[in-house]
Amino acid sequence: MGEAVLWGSVAASPLIVGALLALWRPWPPRWLGIVLGFGAGALMASIAFELWEEGLELGGPLPLAIGVAAGAVCYYIGDRIVEKRATSSAGQGAPLAVGALLDGVPEQLVLGIGLASGEGVSVALVIAILVSNLPESIGSASDLLEGGMRRSRVIGLWAIVAVACALATIAGFALADAVGPEFRAAASGFAAGALLVMLVDSMVPEAQSKAKDETGLATVLGFALAAGLSMVS
Template sequence: MLESVLWGVVGAVPLVIGAVLAGLRTWPDRLVGIVLGFGAGALIASIAFELWEEGLAQGGPLPLAVGVALGAAVYFTADRLVERWARRAGGGAAAGVPLALGALLDGIPEQLVLGFGLADGAGVSVALVVAIFVSNLPESVGSSADLIEGGVRRPAVLGIWSVVAALCALATVAGWALADVATVAVRTSLNGFAAGALLVMMVDSMIPEAQRRAKDLAGIATVLGFALAAGLATL
């Protein structure tokens, strides 16, 4: 169990680091956009080489497809609710929330799967840890920068991401504890759920925000993020 706690914290801590970095100073728009583009590329590789490929090999296409559809629907619905809240609150306070929501809906099932692997004795590779860091940090930096620009106080932003990180870390422990009762179909569906939520989040929020901020550099940053994460995934 101690191992699951350790790796749960390691997987979630980049979310808090990103919030701290965003709160230290006001970063240039172009730099934040490049970071977001890089993170989007890393997430694309994570979906393709970890969530989708591993889910397909583990449980087949049906539970994976069900998970993808469910993850996409949950994120889409939650994001629409956030938009309604933003309109009532005046708009600025909700800036960056979609990325935080995506990190939560991705991080919980992803770290549940990590907990399952630890309970099964599969261990954790250094490449996986680096890949989690590469994908989680830009989400947190971009979301935190948007929240601060929208008028949310820095301590509140750090609090939001601390809660997200704590829930994701606890998910690793929950995965370890539930490994004996989680069927292959459930594990595969969780992979799909994370993939579906991430895909909608990237297309609706992360990539457009990267393009808005970094302009012509967003594409190359995305390719670099994909190349690094894909390389790590194949190690």
């Protein structure tokens, strides 16, 4: 259990670090767009080379497809609820936080199950998580601050997301003996589905609006780095 607490905290820590970086200094819109584009590319690689491939290997296409559909629908509904309650000036900050939660919880649940099953955690995988989570939290926290949210509320929001993700690793470790590979495949699919909708609806449009022509290059660089790290791991 101690191993699950350690790796759950390590995997969730970039979410807090990104929010703190946004609080530390204002990010120029162009640089913020580049960061978001880079993060979007990293998340695309995570979907293709980790969540999708692992889901297929574990449980086959049916549990994976069910998970993808469920994740996509949950994010869509959650995003609509957030849009109704958030102010229009908050930009894409709140949707990005919802995406981080719906991605991080099932992803770290699978991590915890893997740890309980005796699977190791590579340094490359930890770096890949850092590469994808850090830009997401920087972009969201910056937008929320720009929209007028108090600094204490911004850090509190991302602390809740990080704690929920870390606790998911512990829950996965505890539930490892009670779930099968099909559940792990569905959980990977859920994270992939939520991420795909978030990327198309929120993260990529926000990056494009801020960085313009540099968004595509930043996205490709993020994809290449995260894909390379996934292959090493």
